[in-house]
């Protein structure tokens with residue numbers, strides 16, 4: 297028996313990288329998957345279907361309230377419920393690292409609109425169904441950078457700190473409805489985005505790796521266990537928490 301049989305999971309930003317790994321991992325445990333991405337999520341959905349799973353790709357910009365509403369409606373229409381939301385979409389790998397004085401107001405707003413407001417929009421859009429059914433699992437993706445205050449990505453790091461605060465507020469507001477809300481804070485992970493971004497040089501990756509208790513590269517698959525756990529009944533009495541999955545870099 298799989299752990300998430302008959303559950304329906306929305307994974308945002310699942311067209312590639314860590315989100316795609318989450319989608320595949322949840323599908324392997326029996327969940328039906330909605331791939332919500334503003335990029336092309338067809339391949340993630342199709343590969344789940346080819347492996348005898350159920351999946352639907354809905355083109356979605358998480359910072360658009362109307363897109364998100366339509367995506368949740370499409371989920372309910374196709375699968376009849378929504379039990380799990382993984383808020384993974386973010387502006388991350390395309391960000392050019394630079395001193396905060398060089399970040400424009402427009403870029404700061406755009407990162408906050410996707411990484412923070414997008415998380416809020418998706419949580420808000422699924423909450424009506426989750427509250428009505430009296431259960432639900434929301435998993436927000438933060439970042440170890442929020443604990444470290446990593447330099448040269450101030451808008452991104454600030455957005456990921458806000459995701460931790462948002463997780464705590466949501467957990468308290470949804471607790472009466474038996475909806476748990478937790479966050480995962482990944483360390484530097486060799487996702488598609490990171491691998492295609494020259495800013496993540498070998499030297500940068502090495503220095504990051506050397507700050508870990510477990511000194512090796514982190515792969516998207518390293519994050520799947522925590523996600524499946526937080527989506528499953530095994531974590532039913534855990535809420536408002538942020539789990540660092542980074543080989544023992546930040547410890548809190």
Ligand SMILES: NC(=O)c1ccc[n+]([C@@H]2O[C@H](COP(=O)([O-])OP(=O)(O)OC[C@H]3O[C@@H](n4cnc5c(N)ncnc54)[C@H](O)[C@@H]3O)[C@@H](O)[C@H]2O)c1
Nearest residue numbers: 309313314333334335357358385386389439484485487489
């Ligand atoms: N890779 C890392 O080192 C690392 C470390 C810490 C945290 N994270 C977090 O993990 C998550 C995934 O990271 P990744 O490395 O796989 O990123 P990535 O850049 O490879 O993928 C991000 C995905 O999100 C999608 N996306 C971006 N904006 C969107 C929007 N407005 N609406 C819908 N989809 C949107 C992209 O199309 C893409 O498919 C992000 O939240 C990121 O901040 C990553």
